[in-house]
Amino acid sequence: MVAGRDLATLPKAHLHLHFTGSLSVPTLQQLAEARDIELPDQLVDAIALEVPADKRGWFRFQRLYDIARAAVQGEDALRTVVRSAAREDAAEGSRRLELQVDPTSYAPSVGGLQPALEIICDEARVASAETGVQVGIIVAASRIRHPFDARTLARLAARHAGQGPGEVCAFGLNNNEWEGDTAEWDGAFRIARRAGLPGVPHGGELRGPEHLAEVAEHLEPTRIGHGVRAVEDPALLARLVDAGVAFEVCPASNVHLGVYPTLADVPLRPLLDAGAQVALGADDPLLFLSRLVDQYETARSVHGLDDTRLAGLAKASIEASFASDTDKAQWLAEVDDWLVGSAHDGPR
Incomplete structure (x- = not known):
């Protein structure tokens, strides 16, 4: 293992984390017990x-x-997810967390889409104050639902738009990349952009660069969720950069979803060598059992990035976040402080 500074103290932003997928196994078990739901071994066997x-x-x-999501019903459960995610990220040095949620699945248990989002945003404000991690919310539509549903979500997101804690900072599109015609979601993304919400759709993970090109053309993203398959088309990668x-x-998600056979095959270095702005994310720690610091450890021990380049990744994550310029400047300075500290400060 490559030695270096404590990655849990490296200031960073976490920009790719899904709502239910952010849970730890013990927290999910507590929520399931409260609803008398028996979880399959695959969700609790570590x-x-x-x-x-x-x-x-x-x-x-x-x-x-979906089984895990069935345990996340009711106001207390929604607040638990947000609070737990903020606490986990606080322990890993995050300064900013942008938590992604499609409120559709949780809405019936709290009286509708608007109450669901209001509860999530309110708890994000509370958790930000409690943990010191600034929690923004990304509202994301799903490819397995009709594009008109996405427009409803975009309008809802627009009413809560902002950069600060507990505000909706972006609009996304997730779920199965094989589903739907990407162009049909352009209306929802136009609604979001008019409200000042950047687009952060998924693309270029399960499907290759041709599909990623469609996402870039029709949805005009500011960030791409994953996007790793862009390395298969250097011209497309150059255009995106x-x-x-x-x-x-x-990285962990890419391997566990079968996109790459090993962590060494994830094209982190080719993306960086092409000049891409890369923000590492954990995606769904509940299922992949790998949190944010683990992704930085992969960058260090598998891809050979030294502390200077790891600090560069952390800075890129902060710069790619939708926090205010003032907050970004403070956190970037904290990364510099981390880098000039002793390589033996704290545990490794």
């Missing part, structure tokens, strides 16, 4: 999910996610 990168593999992933599109790279 063995990370591994599936092939095809529709069948995605179905297995989504089935487990030139356009200033940031990449939310989640």
Whole structure:
């Protein structure tokens, strides 16, 4: 293992984390017990999910996610998810967390879409004050629902738009990349942009660069969720880099969803060598059993990045966040402080 400074104290921003997927196994078990839900062994056996990168593999992933989501119902559960995510990120040095949620699945248990989002945003403000991690919310539509539903979510997100704690900072599109015609979601993203909400759709993970090009063309992203398959088309990668599109790279997720066979195969260095702005993310720690610091440890021990380059990744994550310029400047200075500290400060 490459020695270096304590990665848990490295100031950073966490820009790719899903709502229910952010939970730890013990917290999910507590929520399931409260609802008298019996969880399958696959969710509690401390063995990370591994599936092939095809529709069948995605179905297995989504089935487990849906079972977990059934335990996240009611106001107390929604608040628990936000609070737990903020606490986990505080322990890993995060200064900013942008937590992604499709409120549709939680709405029936609290009286509708608007109450669901209001509860989540309110708890994000509370958790920000409690933990010191500034929690913004990304509202994300789902590819397995109708594009008109996405427009409803975009309008809802617009009413809560802002940069600060507990405000909606961006609009996304997630779930199965094989579903739907990407162009049909352009209306929802136009609504979001008019409200000042940047687009952060998923793309370029399960499907290759041709699909990623469609996402870039029709949804005009500021950041791409994953985007790693862009390395298969250098011209596309160059266009995205030139356009200033940031990449939310989640190494553990890429491996456990079968996109790459090993962590060494995740194209982190090719993206960095191409000049891409990369923000590491954990995606769904509940299923992959790998949190944010683990992604930085992968960058260090598997991809050979030294502390200077790891600090660069942390700075890129902060710069790619949707926090205010004032907050970014403070956190960037804290990264510099980390870098000039002793390589033996704290545990490794």
